[in-house]
């Protein structure tokens with residue numbers, strides 16, 4: 401399987417090259433040239449398989465320069481009992497006859513990013529060998545919370561890699577900060593930056609474009625790389641859980657093979673829902689993909705009107721991982737719907753870079769409306785959804801999942817569609833204790849990781865053990881720097 405760029409279809413790379421490079425040189429996203437079709441027979445054959453076996457089979461279709469043996473070893477490690485707290489890995493919980501919830505937070509950092517970031521480091525490490533790379537890859541990341549920790553956990557002690565994460569000093573939750581500062585691994589480091597997420601992210605971008613620094617690091621045997629969600633090695637592992645969830649529902653007699661199911665996905669950078677789109681393109685019987693946004697509703701507007709406009713107010717919400725104005729992975733959807741026309745995509749992206757907006761052709765909008773439904777959910781409705789699921793179903797969900805739950809209800813009310821629907825749960829409620837406690841009518845007492853205990857007592861639900869154990873863990877890092885000092889932090893880390 402070869403990969404081309406969403407901005408230039410003359411590009412042709414192997415899977416290992418695509419994983420190593422991350423982004424195409426022309427700024428486009430690397431995307432497989434074909435999508436393999438799964439027949440009902442193929443799905444049927446996957447019913448008795450474990451999550452790991454399904455993952456190796458599906459990823460093998462696209463990672464044709466990795467051997468089946470290699471992939472099996474990677475998935476056993478990524479999704480094994482040392483990392484995930486359930487053998488189902490991504491279990492589906494049934495709430496009523498037509499409503500199911502796909503829980504993607506059973507991994508080591510309690511957020512759905514683990515599903516991809518437990519896999520990517522292994523794919524990258526192997527890609528370095530396959531492409532004859534002798535230098536060590538240093539992953540640099542700016543994070544507003546979930547990505548940084550999941551990337552550190554995934555890359556910890558992975559051969560020929562190092563990882564350095566920057567986060568805004570006052571811009572992550574107390575639980576998220578404690579998770580990063582206690583990270584194990586000889587090849588990891590983390591530094592807080594005085595300022596907000598934008599300062600941190602622009603600091604990282606500047607480091608990536610600093611030619612002198614690049615040459616200096618090259619002489620020391622390092623190159624900089626990113627673990628961003630535009631890397632194909634992050635999207636592909638996400639395709640797996642859509643297919644696996646479908647297989648589980650059929651296996652457990654909750655769905656007939658071939659029957660359509662909707663997925664409702666809490667969306668930020670459009671990586672998760674794009675993987676659902678690819679699963680559908682491969683032939684998985686998905687009806688509608690429901691795109692759920694919080695108060696930052698740039699995607700709701702785009703998917704309903706065809707106009708993308710980032711010139712709008714940015715809101716900090718209680719679902720911070722979806723606070724985003726530019727959804728990078730949308731580019732892959734546009735490329736596909738525009739008939740793999742790289743020129744057209746480049747044109748849209750140039751307009752976005754220049755004026756902050758673009759409008760797609762009517763034919764594209766029509767296809768979007770067939771495939772997707774989009775809605776947004778404000779802060780009050782997010783809290784109300786948490787309260788509703790807790791009180792009426794005895795089910796505790798986090799703030800991001802609550803956005804999906806609310807938008808799923810909006811979809812059903814607006815369309816009358818009674819088809820089975822799976823809403824995707826992307827984080828454990830214990831990562832966002834403060835908002836969840838308030839939503840269920842409790843007054844948070846104290847702050848930070850102390851609230852984990854309060855939420856456990858108030859609900860009688862156990863926190864994921866790694867979160868509950870944070871208090872006892874030694875804080876290994878206490879580096880904090882001004883934005884201007886970030887390149888020095890990189891130099892010192894890669895001595």
Ligand SMILES: *Cc1c(COP(=O)(O)O)cnc(C)c1O
Nearest residue numbers: 546668669670671672721826827
């Ligand atoms: C990253 C994240 C999202 C958004 O996923 P995208 O792939 O960026 O759309 C949603 N929920 C949580 C908890 C996340 O960490």
